[in-house]
Amino acid sequence: MKRVLITGAAGDVGRRLRRLLQPVYPELRSSDIKTPADLGPNESFVAADLARMDEVERVVDGVEGIIHLGGYSVEGPWETILGSNIIGCYNLFEAARRKKVRRIVFASSNHAVGFYPRYQRVGVDVTVRPDSRYGVSKAFGEALGALYADKHGLGVLCLRIGNVADQPIDQRRLSIWLKPEDLVQLARIGLEHPDLRFEIFYGASFNERAWWDNSRAYAYGYRPTGRAEDFRDAALAAQTKLPPDPIGDFFQGGTFCSDEFSGDTARIWRPGDK
Numbered sequence: 001m002k003r004v005l006i007t008g009a010a011g012d013v014g015r016r017l018r019r020l021l022q023p024v025y026p027e028l029r030s031s032d033i034k035t036p037a038d039l040g041p042n043e044s045f046v047a048a049d050l051a052r053m054d055e056v057e058r059v060v061d062g063v064e065g066i067i068h069l070g071g072y073s074v075e076g077p078w079e080t081i082l083g084s085n086i087i088g089c090y091n092l093f094e095a096a097r098r099k100k101v102r103r104i105v106f107a108s109s110n111h112a113v114g115f116y117p118r119y120q121r122v123g124v125d126v127t128v129r130p131d132s133r134y135g136v137s138k139a140f141g142e143a144l145g146a147l148y149a150d151k152h153g154l155g156v157l158c159l160r161i162g163n164v165a166d167q168p169i170d171q172r173r174l175s176i177w178l179k180p181e182d183l184v185q186l187a188r189i190g191l192e193h194p195d196l197r198f199e200i201f202y203g204a205s206f207n208e209r210a211w212w213d214n215s216r217a218y219a220y221g222y223r224p225t226g227r228a229e230d231f232r233d234a235a236l237a238a239q240t241k242l243p244p245d246p247i248g249d250f251f252q253g254g255t256f257c258s259d260e261f262s263g264d265t266a267r268i269w270r271p272g273d274k
């Protein structure tokens with residue numbers, strides 16, 4: 001695998017991945033709707049609006065693999081999610097099929113399953129329980145990935161990414177932290193592992209408080225190097241400065257669950273609820 005495209009290259013995760021992947025993939029191409037502020041003189045960049053199929057086809061033309069980070073990366077108005085994450089994601093997979101791209105690593109999110117309670121350990125075979133319109137769009141992307149893998153033979157890896165940062169920034173992130181170098185390891189499995197057809201992995205480092213069973217990733221050779229508990233004291237100190245959030249603190253998705261919540265709080269607190 002030589003010719004790799006990263007969409008969403010101007011975002012925080014995109015910037016980190018560009019830096020870490022340049023030595024790995026000599027012909028790395030980056031794309032975003034706007035030019036990244038830190039674009040190096042030798043970096044190959046092609047601007048594209050994911051909502052426009054002609055632009056997406058141009059940007060994927062000639063690449064062997066894609067890391068699709070592009071789109072809106074938090075909760076947003078429906079019109080925004082629809083354009084960036086639903087139409088944009090469809091355009092990306094369909095353009096990849098037309099241009100005969102071999103592999104796609106899709107940046108899904110923990111928010112596809114954010115309404116599982118924290119006391120429940122979940123694998124990748126559970127029903128999706130999105131916590132936001134954003135989470136729904138990630139579940140849609142995973143479904144698209146399965147369709148294009150099964151029907152058209154693309155190799156697709158969906159990463160339900162936790163939180164990519166230098167270290168876990170609060171208590172919730174002690175369970176879901178993903179060290180950037182571990183994301184590189186996961187993305188490379190998606191692009192290069194010979195046996196991969198369609199898989200969903202959790203994008204998490206070695207976190208002793210994890211809520212997720214990531215055994216599929218380990219079966220493909222994933223060996224994370226980040227350990228969230230190494231940063232426990234700082235993360236727990238940061239947590240004391242956050243306002244209490246009874247709903248967000250109960251569910252895995254945190255504030256994505258409590259934002260706009262108008263459900264029945266009475267049934268939230270019973271362990272064993274489905």
Ligand code: 15L
Nearest residue numbers: 073074109110111161162163
């Ligand atoms: C995500 O999916 C977001 O892209 C990121 O900004 C964080 O909010 C992260 O989830 C998280 O759950 O911490």
